[in-house]
Amino acid sequence: MKLCAAIIVFLIALVPAFGQEKTPEKIATGELPSLLSIYKDLHAHPELSTREEKSSAVVAKELRAAGCEVTENFGKYDNPNLKCYGVIGVMKNGAGPTVLVRTDLDALPVEAFIGTARALQQMKDEWSGTIIFVGQPAEEAVGGARALLKAGLYSRFAKPDFALGFHDKADLQTGHIGVTPGYTYANVDSVDVTVRGIGGHGAYPHKTKDPIVLAAEMINTWQTIASRENNPLDPIVVTVGSIHGGTKHNIIPDEVKMQLTVRTYKAEVRDRVLKAIDDIAKGIASAAGVPADRAPIVNVLKDQLTPATYNNPELTKRLVEVWKKNIGAENVDIVDPTMGGEDFSEYSLPDHSIPAVDFHLGAVDPEKIAQFKKEGKELPSLHSSKFAPVPEPTIKIGIIGMTSAVLELLKK
Known part of the structure; x- marks a missing residue:
C-alpha cells in the first residue's frame, strides 16, 4: 500500500511539470501581448525601403534580449551613399547544423521573427546547432539580400545548411500555412x-x-x-x-x-x-x-534582377509533415506559385546549393474571404491600401511555423 501511495504521489507531482511543457504554440500565445505592442509601434512609425533605421534598432534590441550575438548596420549596397541597416543575430547552442532565419523589415514579419527567437531561446534543450537570424532591409526596393551577401554574410558568420523565410499572404486565411514545392516566386x-x-x-x-x-x-x-x-x-x-x-x-x-x-x-x-x-x-x-x-x-x-525563389522539394515535404503535426493537416495548404518576386532567393545561392523554403502565413479573416468569394470580388492584394492582415493569429502562426521548422532541422 505504501508503494502504491508513493507512486500516486509521484504521478501527481509530475502533472504540473507536464502542464508546463514548452511548445511553440504555448510560447507564441504567451508572447503575443508584447509582440502586438511592437507591431503597433512599428506601424505608427513606417519607414521607407533602405531607410529602416528605427525598425532595425528594434529588431537588434529584441534579438539581444533573446540571447543572440547581434551585429547592426550590416551590409553593403552598390550605391555608396546608402547606409545598410541589416541586422544579424547569432544564437549558438552546441554542435550541429546552421539554419538561417530571415525576415524582411516590415512590421508584421518582424514580430513573428522576434517571437521565433524568443521561443527557440526558451526551448534550447530541444535543439543543437547555430541559428543565424537575418533582419533584411530593402526587400521591396530590391538589393537588400544582395547587400548582405556582398558584405560577407556567409564568410563573416557562417554559410547555412538551410535557409528559411516567411511572408504573409493576402488570399490565405488566418491560422493556415501555405507553401509551394519548387518554384514559388519568379x-x-x-x-x-x-x-x-x-x-x-x-x-x-x-x-x-x-x-x-x-x-x-x-x-x-x-x-x-x-x-x-x-x-x-x-x-x-x-x-x-x-x-x-x-x-x-x-x-x-x-x-x-x-x-x-x-x-x-x-x-x-x-x-x-x-x-x-x-x-x-x-x-x-x-x-x-x-x-x-x-x-x-x-x-x-x-x-x-530578382532571381526566382526555389523551394527545395525534399525540405518542403519534410516541413509540411512537421507543420501538420503542430497545427493540423487541415491548416497546411499546398498553394500555387506566383509570378511575384522575392529576394529571399539570394540566400540559396544561384545553384540552389543551400536547401531553402520560403512559406506563406495566412493573414485574412476567413469570413472576409467567404464574403468576397460570394460577391465575386478579388481580395485586396499585398500592396493595396485596403489590405489589412489580422495581426494576432498571423503573428502566432508565424512563430509556430518557423519555430517548429527550425526545431525539426536542429533536433537533437
Missing part, C-alpha cells in the same frame, strides 16, 4: 526600351519613322512571345508598365521610352524571353526602314 527583370525613330510634323507622317506606331506594334508583338514562342507549361509574363513619347498634338517625336517587367521561372526561359524582346524590337524597327544607327536600345537592368 525571376523579375526590369527592361528599359528606347524606340528611336525620325520625328517630324504630324501632317507629314510619310516623311518620318514614327516611334509611337513602332512602340505600339512592339507591345502587341511581345505578347506573342508567350502565346507562340514559349512552352505554355513554362509560365512567363511580359508587361509594359510605362510608355512615354511626344510633347505636342501635331509633332511626331524622335523617340519613345518604355519600361517593362518580365517574369519567368527557369534560367533558360528567362534568357530566351529577354532575347526575343530585343529581337522583336529591332526587327520591327528594321522592317519599318529605321536606319541601323537608330535601332531601338534594349537595356536589361542587371542590378534590379
Whole structure:
C-alpha cells in the first residue's frame, strides 16, 4: 500500500511539470501581448525601403534580449551613399547544423521573427546547432539580400545548411500555412526600351519613322512571345508598365521610352524571353526602314534582377509533415506559385546549393474571404491600401511555423 501511495504521489507531482511543457504554440500565445505592442509601434512609425533605421534598432534590441550575438548596420549596397541597416543575430547552442532565419523589415514579419527567437531561446534543450537570424532591409526596393551577401554574410558568420523565410499572404486565411514545392516566386527583370525613330510634323507622317506606331506594334508583338514562342507549361509574363513619347498634338517625336517587367521561372526561359524582346524590337524597327544607327536600345537592368525563389522539394515535404503535426493537416495548404518576386532567393545561392523554403502565413479573416468569394470580388492584394492582415493569429502562426521548422532541422 505504501508503494502504491508513493507512486500516486509521484504521478501527481509530475502533472504540473507536464502542464508546463514548452511548445511553440504555448510560447507564441504567451508572447503575443508584447509582440502586438511592437507591431503597433512599428506601424505608427513606417519607414521607407533602405531607410529602416528605427525598425532595425528594434529588431537588434529584441534579438539581444533573446540571447543572440547581434551585429547592426550590416551590409553593403552598390550605391555608396546608402547606409545598410541589416541586422544579424547569432544564437549558438552546441554542435550541429546552421539554419538561417530571415525576415524582411516590415512590421508584421518582424514580430513573428522576434517571437521565433524568443521561443527557440526558451526551448534550447530541444535543439543543437547555430541559428543565424537575418533582419533584411530593402526587400521591396530590391538589393537588400544582395547587400548582405556582398558584405560577407556567409564568410563573416557562417554559410547555412538551410535557409528559411516567411511572408504573409493576402488570399490565405488566418491560422493556415501555405507553401509551394519548387518554384514559388519568379525571376523579375526590369527592361528599359528606347524606340528611336525620325520625328517630324504630324501632317507629314510619310516623311518620318514614327516611334509611337513602332512602340505600339512592339507591345502587341511581345505578347506573342508567350502565346507562340514559349512552352505554355513554362509560365512567363511580359508587361509594359510605362510608355512615354511626344510633347505636342501635331509633332511626331524622335523617340519613345518604355519600361517593362518580365517574369519567368527557369534560367533558360528567362534568357530566351529577354532575347526575343530585343529581337522583336529591332526587327520591327528594321522592317519599318529605321536606319541601323537608330535601332531601338534594349537595356536589361542587371542590378534590379530578382532571381526566382526555389523551394527545395525534399525540405518542403519534410516541413509540411512537421507543420501538420503542430497545427493540423487541415491548416497546411499546398498553394500555387506566383509570378511575384522575392529576394529571399539570394540566400540559396544561384545553384540552389543551400536547401531553402520560403512559406506563406495566412493573414485574412476567413469570413472576409467567404464574403468576397460570394460577391465575386478579388481580395485586396499585398500592396493595396485596403489590405489589412489580422495581426494576432498571423503573428502566432508565424512563430509556430518557423519555430517548429527550425526545431525539426536542429533536433537533437
